[in-house]
């Protein structure tokens with residue numbers, strides 16, 4: 001077992017666990033968006049940042065992709081963490097103003113407004129790719145994927161055309177942290193009247 005500390009409390013983890021997995025094992029809360037235990041972590045949203053400290057030295061890392069190591073000191077609450085979470089939530093409020101899920105989550109962490117400019121008041125997708133990874137890794141299909149790069153990145157079906165690959169299982173809808181997939185899925189299916197039956201993931 002690997003022994004280290006979270007918030008000054010000794011914890012033990014299996015080799016290969018991440019800091020987030022260990023924190024969750026011990027019931028320590030770390031907010032996440034692009035992470036789900038059923039699919040590979042991508043480290044896309046950075047909301048799960050924690051602080052590593054060693055004496056005067058410290059750095060922030062994404063806990064969902066940071067592997068545990070013997071003797072490290074991890075903090076899930078600190079001034080630096082508060083600042084980075086506030087900054088990320090403000091960015092999210094500006095990027096996906098049409099997501100009530102993100103607004104609720106930000107509010108739970110004390111963030112109700114943003115200093116950043118809102119570009120698209122209808123946007124609700126953070127392009128975290130969780131839905132596409134779920135479709136590929138859980139369902140075994142690749143009906144949707146992250147397309148384009150940079151500011152043009154978006155989720156969709158190949159060539160933005162209706163696809164017969166989608167079996168309307170609802171896995172992507174269930175796993176989407178912002179609620180965006182609920183709306184997008186209708187355009188992915190050729191027969192949008194199909195009723196989705198979300199999987200318990």
Ligand code: SF4
Pocket residue numbers: 124125126127128129130131132155175176177178179180181184
């Ligand atoms: S639809 Fe949801 S899960 Fe998919 S990329 Fe957008 S926010 Fe992430």
Ligand code: SF4
Pocket residue numbers: 134135139141143144165166167168169170171172173185188
């Ligand atoms: S509903 Fe379609 S796109 Fe979504 S996970 Fe299932 S097969 Fe993939």
Ligand code: FES
Pocket residue numbers: 031032033034035042043044045046047048049062063064065
């Ligand atoms: S939850 Fe870790 S980077 Fe998104």
